[in-house]
Amino acid sequence: MKICVLPGDGIGPEIMAEAVRVLRALDLKFEMEEALLGGCAVDATGNPYPEATSKLARAADAVLLGAVGGPKWDALPREQRPERGLLGIRKELGLFANLRPAILYPELANASSLKPEIVAGLDILIVRELTGDIYFGQPRGIEVRDGERYGFNTMHYTESEIRRIGRVAFEAARKRDRRLCSVDKMNVLETTQLWRDVMSELAAEYPDVELSHMLVDNAAMQLVRAPKQFDVMVTGNMFGDILSDEASMLTGSIGMLPSASLDENNKGLYEPSHGSAPDIAGKGVANPLATILSAAMMLRYTFAQEEAAQRVEGAVKKVLAQGFRTGDIFEPGTQKVGTREMGDAVLAAL
Amino acid sequence: MKICVLPGDGIGPEIMAEAVRVLRALDLKFEMEEALLGGCAVDATGNPYPEATSKLARAADAVLLGAVGGPKWDALPREQRPERGLLGIRKELGLFANLRPAILYPELANASSLKPEIVAGLDILIVRELTGDIYFGQPRGIEVRDGERYGFNTMHYTESEIRRIGRVAFEAARKRDRRLCSVDKMNVLETTQLWRDVMSELAAEYPDVELSHMLVDNAAMQLVRAPKQFDVMVTGNMFGDILSDEASMLTGSIGMLPSASLDENNKGLYEPSHGSAPDIAGKGVANPLATILSAAMMLRYTFAQEEAAQRVEGAVKKVLAQGFRTGDIFEPGTQKVGTREMGDAVLAAL
Numbered sequence: 001m002k003i004c005v006l007p008g009d010g011i012g013p014e015i016m017a018e019a020v021r022v023l024r025a026l027d028l029k030f031e032m033e034e035a036l037l038g039g040c041a042v043d044a045t046g047n048p049y050p051e052a053t054s055k056l057a058r059a060a061d062a063v064l065l066g067a068v069g070g071p072k073w074d075a076l077p078r079e080q081r082p083e084r085g086l087l088g089i090r091k092e093l094g095l096f097a098n099l100r101p102a103i104l105y106p107e108l109a110n111a112s113s114l115k116p117e118i119v120a121g122l123d124i125l126i127v128r129e130l131t132g133d134i135y136f137g138q139p140r141g142i143e144v145r146d147g148e149r150y151g152f153n154t155m156h157y158t159e160s161e162i163r164r165i166g167r168v169a170f171e172a173a174r175k176r177d178r179r180l181c182s183v184d185k186m187n188v189l190e191t192t193q194l195w196r197d198v199m200s201e202l203a204a205e206y207p208d209v210e211l212s213h214m215l216v217d218n219a220a221m222q223l224v225r226a227p228k229q230f231d232v233m234v235t236g237n238m239f240g241d242i243l244s245d246e247a248s249m250l251t252g253s254i255g256m257l258p259s260a261s262l263d264e265n266n267k268g269l270y271e272p273s274h275g276s277a278p279d280i281a282g283k284g285v286a287n288p289l290a291t292i293l294s295a296a297m298m299l300r301y302t303f304a305q306e307e308a309a310q311r312v313e314g315a316v317k318k319v320l321a322q323g324f325r326t327g328d329i330f331e332p333g334t335q336k337v338g339t340r341e342m343g344d345a346v347l348a349a350l
Numbered sequence: 351m352k353i354c355v356l357p358g359d360g361i362g363p364e365i366m367a368e369a370v371r372v373l374r375a376l377d378l379k380f381e382m383e384e385a386l387l388g389g390c391a392v393d394a395t396g397n398p399y400p401e402a403t404s405k406l407a408r409a410a411d412a413v414l415l416g417a418v419g420g421p422k423w424d425a426l427p428r429e430q431r432p433e434r435g436l437l438g439i440r441k442e443l444g445l446f447a448n449l450r451p452a453i454l455y456p457e458l459a460n461a462s463s464l465k466p467e468i469v470a471g472l473d474i475l476i477v478r479e480l481t482g483d484i485y486f487g488q489p490r491g492i493e494v495r496d497g498e499r500y501g502f503n504t505m506h507y508t509e510s511e512i513r514r515i516g517r518v519a520f521e522a523a524r525k526r527d528r529r530l531c532s533v534d535k536m537n538v539l540e541t542t543q544l545w546r547d548v549m550s551e552l553a554a555e556y557p558d559v560e561l562s563h564m565l566v567d568n569a570a571m572q573l574v575r576a577p578k579q580f581d582v583m584v585t586g587n588m589f590g591d592i593l594s595d596e597a598s599m600l601t602g603s604i605g606m607l608p609s610a611s612l613d614e615n616n617k618g619l620y621e622p623s624h625g626s627a628p629d630i631a632g633k634g635v636a637n638p639l640a641t642i643l644s645a646a647m648m649l650r651y652t653f654a655q656e657e658a659a660q661r662v663e664g665a666v667k668k669v670l671a672q673g674f675r676t677g678d679i680f681e682p683g684t685q686k687v688g689t690r691e692m693g694d695a696v697l698a699a700l
């Protein structure tokens with residue numbers, strides 16, 4: 001069980017340290033090796049996804065990532081920006097299936113900006129295609145045409161790309177409430193008309209799952225209006241970026257939300273849904289739970305260690321019930337702890 | 351003052367009738383002529399934007415639209431679907447600037463799915479570019495390539511398109527709280543890198559307006575987390591479609607929100623932000639206020655009749671204060687009325 005550990009930038013190293021401690025505390029034999037991705041990699045090598053990292057990641061069974069990016073690297077040319085590292089590793093490893101749960105923990109119900117009755121019990125899984133769409137489409141660029149600058153990008157999907165992510169979503173729905181909502185903009189974009197067509201064709205193979213379709217603008221509204229109507233949502237890379245962030249924010253505690261990005265053989269990259277939070281980096285106050293829960297997803301999806309995954313998830317639930325809170329989820333009446341103490345609490349709960 | 355009136359589909363004719371009554375009650379001389387757009391136009395002529403409508407719309411100073419679309423026309427080929435009519439008229443009339451206010455009326459604060467303290471006093475203006483971006487980009491289509499279906503679309507903007515909508519947004523911010531947030535995805539899309547560059551250049555001409563930039567995924571989150579941080583937002587056609595619908599839903603009363611789509615000479619198309627609501631069409635229960643408020647925007651932007659605009663807006667506020675509510679905004683303790691009675695109440699308040 002080889003894990004490539006990429007702490008990354010900002011709070012990445014701090015939160016990763018706790019996730020690694022949790023993994024080490026399980027009775028499982030992991031080989032873990034660290035490498036550089038993102039801004040720290042640019043600083044060290046000039047490349048946000050250096051060859052040494054690529055080699056390690058390719059050889060590993062799973063990649064555990066902290067977070068990348070920060071204002072320090074914003075002014076660099078495009079190829080050297082930290083997020084290029086993230087896009088590079090996703091593409092190179094073929095991590096086409098991004099699973100992003102948006103779960104509201106009962107203890108944290110107050111953190112949401114939505115009314116309690118609207119979000120209580122929220123449990124959505126967003127399945128986002130991650131290696132296609134306008135993210136990677138060619139041609140693209142900024143050129144001068146007719147004497148002025150002109151920017152262009154290409155959105156595209158093939159039916160096999162759509163079918164592949166569709167299957168992941170239907171399978172996921174099967175293990176949950178058997179309802180899948182596919183999101184597109186078929187009334188304007190041909191690419192997503194094809195998306196809708198292929199999803200509808202696929203539905204014939206999953207008669208036990210109820211498939212519905214929704215336009216992306218309506219989905220953005222429905223997530224605000226009545227998010228509990230959704231079980232699993234599946235959409236393309238661009239819409240998935242927007243909707244999965246919107247959905248995570250419904251919980252008010254993005255510091256709690258893990259994510260998985262899988263290839264066709266359950267190799268995966270696991271990372272918290274939140275960013276690198278440069279403003280609080282190095283202060284020991286960041287919430288490590290999303291990273292710890294990402295490690296649990298890794299145990300489940302890549303290593304098929306369902307029991308260990310549930311042990312970790314159970315420990316996280318326990319520390320919440322015990323009242324431990326990092327600053328991002330703190331409220332009066334609970335006990336504020338730092339990153340390390342939160343890690344300690346999870347270890348104790350294990 | 352020539353107005354082309356397009357009642358459209360679903361509840362369109364009912365809500366339009368009330369807006370027309372309100373306009374007639376003002377001491378202004380309008381020439382109003384009706385035409386077909388959307389599904390009703392397809393039924394009558396096979397074309398969602400018939401030549402007769404185009405002719406009338408081009409000759410008019412302003413277009414007032416109800417709503418288009420409905421399941422009845424969903425199975426038609428792309429070129430005949432009602433939304434083609436909408437895209438067609440926007441493009442033909444060069445209506446590049448879509449202004450969508452998201453305002454929470456104090457009387458309707460409960461309707462929001464967000465906590466009152468998060469949305470009380472909400473007043474955002476979203477400025478969406480409406481005739482460019484991936485909506486109209488070529489090449490586009492669905493083809494068979496390498497033996498499988500392949501869907502593709504093109505996102506693009508020229509610097510003059512960006513500058514044009516940027517000016518509208520900066521000018522709008524000037525008349526409000528002087529804060530403009532430009533939304534893009536510059537870390538992935540070159541088109542929107544150009545968007546950010548041009549907006550930044552433009553800022554030099556508006557030193558009195560504070561410009562900020564935000565990535566679209568973050569904007570989708572921030573609208574949920576703390577929407578009152580925004581004054582004016584400006585973004586492209588695709589992101590604007592998603593974010594403006596998300597923002598309207600924050601108010602919980604999309605039946606109250608008007609919109610304007612303007613060309614370079616303040617000719618405009620005015621329509622409610624909500625859809626054609628086929629489920630309640632013909633029942634006389636739809637909320638006509640968004641259409642009436644769209645007529646008020648028309649008075650302001652196209653006809654420079656600020657006083658009349660304020661009179662209409664004042665009348666709408668008064669009927670809310672009086673407790674009149676259509677079903678979509680009804681709550682116990684208020685008086686439920688139908689479309690026509692709501693129109694009567696506005697006329698009385700005028």
Ligand SMILES: CC(C)[C@H](C(=O)O)[C@@H](O)C(=O)O
Pocket residue numbers: 083086087241537538567
């Ligand atoms: C950093 C950025 C390139 C990335 C994306 O847009 O995919 C991020 O927003 C995410 O969702 O993981």
Ligand SMILES: CC(C)[C@H](C(=O)O)[C@@H](O)C(=O)O
Pocket residue numbers: 187188217433436437591
């Ligand atoms: C009907 C559709 C083509 C349209 C759009 O996407 O622009 C609508 O959603 C809107 O926002 O006016």
